[in-house]
Amino acid sequence: MVKKEEVKTILIIGIAGGLAQLTAKKLARKYPGARIVGVDTRGPGKNLNVKNLTFIQIRYTRSSFEALFRNNVFDLVYHLGRIPNTILLIEGLEKKRVKFNVIGTNLILDLCLKFMVKKVVVLSTSYVYGAISDNPVFICEDDPLRASLKYPDLHDVVEMDRISSNWMWKNRDSIKTIILRPCHIVGPNINNTINQYLKSDYVPVPMDFNPMFQFIDEDDMARVLTVGVEKLPTGVYNVAPDEYVSILQAKKIIGSSGFRIPFFLLGSVAGIVRKFGNFMPEYLVDYLKFACLIDNSSMKKYLGKDFFRHDTKKTLKRLSG
Amino acid sequence: MLNEFIKGIKYFKMTTADEKKISSVIRNLKKRYEDNSDPWGLDLGFIEKFYHIMFPLYRKYFQVKVHGKSNVGQKQYMVVSNHSGQIAVDGLLISMAFALEMRNPRMLRAMVERFVSAMPFIGDMMSRYGSVLGERKNCEWLLKRDESVLIFPEGIKGVAKDTKDFYKLKPFTKGFFRLALAHDVDILPVAVVGAEEFYPYVKHFRSLAKLMKLPIFPVTPLFPFLGPLGLLPMPSPVDIYIGKPYTIPKKLSHNAIDSLVDNHIKNIRTDIKSMLKEGLSKRRTSPLFDKLGIDVKRSL
Numbered sequence: 279m280v281k282k283e284e285v286k287t288i289l290i291i292g293i294a295g296g297l298a299q300l301t302a303k304k305l306a307r308k309y310p311g312a313r314i315v316g317v318d319t320r321g322p323g324k325n326l327n328v329k330n331l332t333f334i335q336i337r338y339t340r341s342s343f344e345a346l347f348r349n350n351v352f353d354l355v356y357h358l359g360r361i362p363n364t365i366l367l368i369e370g371l372e373k374k375r376v377k378f379n380v381i382g383t384n385l386i387l388d389l390c391l392k393f394m395v396k397k398v399v400v401l402s403t404s405y406v407y408g409a410i411s412d413n414p415v416f417i418c419e420d421d422p423l424r425a426s427l428k429y430p431d432l433h434d435v436v437e438m439d440r441i442s443s444n445w446m447w448k449n450r451d452s453i454k455t456i457i458l459r460p461c462h463i464v465g466p467n468i469n470n471t472i473n474q475y476l477k478s479d480y481v482p483v484p485m486d487f488n489p490m491f492q493f494i495d496e497d498d499m500a501r502v503l504t505v506g507v508e509k510l511p512t513g514v515y516n517v518a519p520d521e522y523v524s525i526l527q528a529k530k531i532i533g534s535s536g537f538r539i540p541f542f543l544l545g546s547v548a549g550i551v552r553k554f555g556n557f558m559p560e561y562l563v564d565y566l567k568f569a570c571l572i573d574n575s576s577m578k579k580y581l582g583k584d585f586f587r588h589d590t591k592k593t594l595k596r597l598s599g
Numbered sequence: 600m601l602n603e604f605i606k607g608i609k610y611f612k613m614t615t616a617d618e619k620k621i622s623s624v625i626r627n628l629k630k631r632y633e634d635n636s637d638p639w640g641l642d643l644g645f646i647e648k649f650y651h652i653m654f655p656l657y658r659k660y661f662q663v664k665v666h667g668k669s670n671v672g673q674k675q676y677m678v679v680s681n682h683s684g685q686i687a688v689d690g691l692l693i694s695m696a697f698a699l700e701m702r703n704p705r706m707l708r709a710m711v712e713r714f715v716s717a718m719p720f721i722g723d724m725m726s727r728y729g730s731v732l733g734e735r736k737n738c739e740w741l742l743k744r745d746e747s748v749l750i751f752p753e754g755i756k757g758v759a760k761d762t763k764d765f766y767k768l769k770p771f772t773k774g775f776f777r778l779a780l781a782h783d784v785d786i787l788p789v790a791v792v793g794a795e796e797f798y799p800y801v802k803h804f805r806s807l808a809k810l811m812k813l814p815i816f817p818v819t820p821l822f823p824f825l826g827p828l829g830l831l832p833m834p835s836p837v838d839i840y841i842g843k844p845y846t847i848p849k850k851l852s853h854n855a856i857d858s859l860v861d862n863h864i865k866n867i868r869t870d871i872k873s874m875l876k877e878g879l880s881k882r883r884t885s886p887l888f889d890k891l892g893i894d895v896k897r898s899l
Contacts, residue, residue: 411717414736415638486719488727490638522638541719567717571638 284396285309289352291386292359293326293333294318296467297401300500301356302328308504315350318359325467338378340385347389355390356503357383357400360438362470379434380441387445390453397454399507402439404459404492404516404572405432409564415490416573419459419514429561443514456507461518461572464593465496471562476532477597481558482547483536488526489569492518495588502581509580516572521590525566531594541567611655621650624704631706639737640726641706649728650699657695660834661688661793662883665696667841673703675742676787676844677779678749681768681871682757684794685801685817687711688832689758693749693789694729696839707749708741710734714814735774742782750775752864759803759815765795766875771864773857780860781853788842788870792878796888797832798822836883840874 288305292298293316302314306329314331316322322333336342338359360383361375383400390398407417408425426436439457446455462472472493475481494517502517529536539547544566548558578585625647629635635643657663678697683689694707709725710733716722731737731748741748751757752771760767779786798819808816822829845867851859 411713412732412734414732414734415740416736487723488640490640522636524636524640569638569640 285312285353287350287352288312288314288354288356289346289350290314290316290356290358292318292357293331294320294323295358296465296469297463297496297499297503298356298358299323299326299328300467300496301358301503302326302331304500304504306330312353315346315352317346338374338382343382343385343389347393352390352393353396355386355395355398357386357398357442358503360401360403360435376434379438383438384441384445387442387455391449395453397456397507399503400438400442400455400457401503402442402457402459402514403435404461404518404570405561406436406439406459407570407572408432409489409561409568409570411568413568413570415569415571417516417570418573419516419576425561428564431559431561446512446514450512454512456510456512457514458502458507459514459516459572460499460502461492461494461516463496463499464493464597466596468496471559473597475558475562476528476594477534479535480554481536481551482539482544483526483529484541484544484566485538486541487567488524489565489567490522490524490571491528491565491569492522492571493528493590493593494519494586495590495593498586498588501585501587502577506577506581506585510577511580513576515577516574517577518572518574519586519588519590520574522571523590523594528594531591531598533598611659613651613655617654617658618651620699621647621654624650624698627704628698628706639708639729639731639741640723641729642727645724645727646706646729650695653691653695654699657692657699661692661832662834662836662885663692663696663839664837664883665700665839665841667843668701670841670843671697671701671703671787672844675745675784676747677742677775677784678707678747678787678789679775679867679871680749680751680789680791681766681875682751682753683760683766683791684797684832685758685815685819686797686830686832687715687758688797689791689794689837690730690749690751691728692794692837693791693839697747705747708746709749710738710751712755712814735778738778739782742778742784755814759817760795760801761803762800766792766879768868768872768875771868773860773864776860776864776867777853779847780851780855783847783849785847786845786867788845788867788874790840790842790871790874790878791837792840792875792882793835793837796835799833799835799888834885834887836885838878838881838883840878842870842874845870 290298290302293302302316305314316331317334317336319338321335326333361378406423406425407421408428410424423436423439425432442457446457464473545563548563551558625643628643632641632643680693690709694709697707698704706729709730711725711730712733715725716732738748752775753769754772756769801817801819804816804818
């Protein structure tokens with residue numbers, strides 16, 4: 279375990295993201311004497327007001343990361359900078375996204391080892407399991423990552439997870455690494471695919487399927503990243519609360535409608551919706567048919583049963599309006 | 600004609616006693632399922648509405664009779680049954696019997712084929728009714744949660760029989776017994792008599808099913824000629840026989856070699872076979888079958 283007083287400098291990659299900023303705030307409170315360095319390709323945003331945080335806008339390239347690690351001594355590194363495929367909307371960035379998520383992750387991990395970082399936290403996602411017709415309820419950490427078999431869009435996400443996992447086990451004696459695969463993170467500060475889908479009235483909703491979903495509040499997720507990772511030993515962890523709601527119920531709680539159509543039309547309508555700028559990736563369509571619920575027992579073993587503070591339905595309610 | 604139609608509607612109307620029974624069962628089930636649902640999609644609100652439609656049909660259309668209720672204790676079981684009737688109405692009737700006819704109502708979690716879960720509307724309705732994709736891990740999770748599961752070890756081959764094969768048990772798969780061993784859950788053998796006659800004459804076109812990428816393609820005098828209407832089951836009276844619980848051997852490992860497991864599976868199969876034999880000898884018939892000259896007194 280890394281002692282509190284040993285943490286002097288923390289690196290957060292992807293600090294412009296809502297979850298990263300929440301995490302930074304919590305880290306600043308947890309380690310008041312530590313310096314936090316937040317990097318991103320994007321600007322800092324309006325709300326990045328964290329004590330002891332230095333924001334550096336960098337290009338995600340080998341040279342900029344090497345310079346970053348050479349000029350700082352990091353005790354904790356948070357890799358929260360996975361570029362989501364919503365970026366596909368911006369033409370020409372697809373290759374860069376894949377390059378950063380896959381090759382960039384490998385580089386960051388190697389630099390952590392080279393510059394003797396004490397602990398690395400990688401934020402992956404439960405999307406890596408894929409929404410497959412024979413998914414069991416619940417999917418464990420050891421289950422195969424099948425998303426890339428079906429969705430090319432998620433290939434880089436799966437590859438990033440695999441690279442991190444292999445690297446973690448290979449270097450488990452030298453560096454403590456935690457890989458988190460959270461369920462759908464929701465909250466007013468998060469702007470991921472599922473948040474956009476849940477809040478939008480102009481998205482297709484299946485009338486003949488209604489799978490169960492797990493949602494984690496952004497604040498709970500930030501707590502896992504700060505308080506939680508302190509208690510977790512090296513390993514891969516699914517992160518999800520015990521609660522679950524169906525997709526229709528979730529939209530109902532939020533108060534967004536969407537238009538109900540049979541599932542066989544969903545893919546085509548999602549394609550039309552995409553053209554109007556309302557992002558609905560192809561892979562999301564299957565998540566609206568087959569449940570992809572994850573098993574949280576490994577995480578609960580270390581964090582306890584009552585770690586999460588937020589009720590899923592109340593969290594969804596906060597998204598309304 | 601109109602009068603007869605109204606009479607028919609009234610015949611299938613819920614009685615006050617039925618309504619009270621359903622309310623009491625749902626109240627009981629609510630204690631078990633927080634928030635009226637579970638991760639597999641069970642929806643008690645839906646089940647309550649569904650029972651309001653189905654219970655009169657269960658009693659008056661299918662005239663279900665349950666034998667051997669005293670064999671069911673207040674505990675978790677793996678219910679293992681023969682499969683019949685082309686569209687798996689037997690599973691629905693067994694689960695209704697365990698929810699509505701037992702002193703301690705339980706929702707049996709029927710393990711269903713993958714193609715059923717992926718069917719529009721039907722997959723969703725089955726999940727809401729408590730059915731679960733027949734995948735080993737799902738079954739394990741359910742057993743860990745003290746749920747009772749309903750398994751048809753004949754699989755799809757059991758439900759899709761030609762008329763000449765009615766009530767002839769297909770070979771049982773072994774997975775269910777190993778799961779019962781691993782979780783130390785007693786097996787309750789069940790035999791359903793009457794469901795095969797939902798479609799008295801059936802011929803399966805297996806190569807056509809393969810060509811159309813369907814799991815089965817039954818042809819009956821009414822299906823596919825009348826479209827979905829042809830799928831409506833005939834009013835064949837159904838008898839559900841519940842056998843004595845098959846106690847799981849304590850010393851046998853769930854990883855034991857096949858030959859050790861085979862004997863037990865054979866015993867369970869024999870139990871079901873003898874219940875089927877007994878059921879067929881006491882087979883009830885319906886006035887409609889008599890009129891149509893359909894002989895339901897078939898032998899094993």
